[in-house]
Amino acid sequence: MKLYCKPGACSTADHIALEWTGQPYELELMTAEAMKAPAYLAINPGGTVPAIVDGDFVLTQNVAILGYIADRHPQAGLAGDGSPRQRAEAMRWLAFVNSDLHPAYKPLFVPGAFHADASQHEAVRAAARRRLRGLYEAADRQLAGKQWLAGFRSFADPYLYVTLRWADRTGVDLSGLENIAAFRQRMEADPGVRAALKGEGLA
Numbered sequence: 756m757k758l759y760c761k762p763g764a765c766s767t768a769d770h771i772a773l774e775w776t777g778q779p780y781e782l783e784l785m786t787a788e789a790m791k792a793p794a795y796l797a798i799n800p801g802g803t804v805p806a807i808v809d810g811d812f813v814l815t816q817n818v819a820i821l822g823y824i825a826d827r828h829p830q831a832g833l834a835g836d837g838s839p840r841q842r843a844e845a846m847r848w849l850a851f852v853n854s855d856l857h858p859a860y861k862p863l864f865v866p867g868a869f870h871a872d873a874s875q876h877e878a879v880r881a882a883a884r885r886r887l888r889g890l891y892e893a894a895d896r897q898l899a900g901k902q903w904l905a906g907f908r909s910f911a912d913p914y915l916y917v918t919l920r921w922a923d924r925t926g927v928d929l930s931g932l933e934n935i936a937a938f939r940q941r942m943e944a945d946p947g948v949r950a951a952l953k954g955e956g957l958a
């Protein structure tokens with residue numbers, strides 16, 4: 756299985772998930788330019804990461820890819836123990852990160868997509884930071900008394916971790932969110948996370 760990944764982007768979640776399977780995989784590190792080049796657009800016409808190629812199977816969309824990695828390597832338990840209930844919990848928190856947290860960063864990354872008037876961009880960013888703070892407060896409450904978002908280590912955790920790194924560079928206030936801070940420390944001590952970050956030149 757080959758993962759197309761941009762250092763520190765949401766594709767780093769898939770990279771960590773692959774590390775957690777303990778199985779071999781290939782990695783292609785992409786630049787913003789390479790993601791828009793014809794060779795990659797043939798794989799993902801959307802020009803975004805992640806994408807994976809597994810034999811003749813090409814898959815895009817992070818949720819689908821994380822689910823595929825989990826199903827290809829069930830022994831890793833990335834979607835739980837095989838019970839419908841654990842699968843649903845893992846999916847619930849993956850949906851929270853992919854559908855709520857991740858898009859809430861877009862006004863910080865590309866404020867121009869939300870307001871044409873550049874004089875309004877700081878207001879757009881401030882609103883996004885407030886929304887993200889509320890989402891991280893919810894994640895912090897969920898992590899109270901737990902090591903992992905779903906209550907067990909799942910594919911939601913590396914994706915949450917990746918967004919915490921974005922918080923640093925976009926000025927999202929995570930102060931006082933002690934459960935998130937402890938989660939982040941756990942992730943940064945994890946050998947699979949460290950290997951993935953090293954592989955992307957981020958360690």
Ligand SMILES: N[C@@H](CCC(=O)N[C@@H](CS)C(=O)NCC(=O)O)C(=O)O
Nearest residue numbers: 764765787802803804805816817818
């Ligand atoms: N809906 C897509 C969104 C993927 C996405 O937004 N990827 C970002 C990186 S986190 C990207 O490739 N952005 C385009 C770019 O950086 O040029 C998914 O879940 O896979």
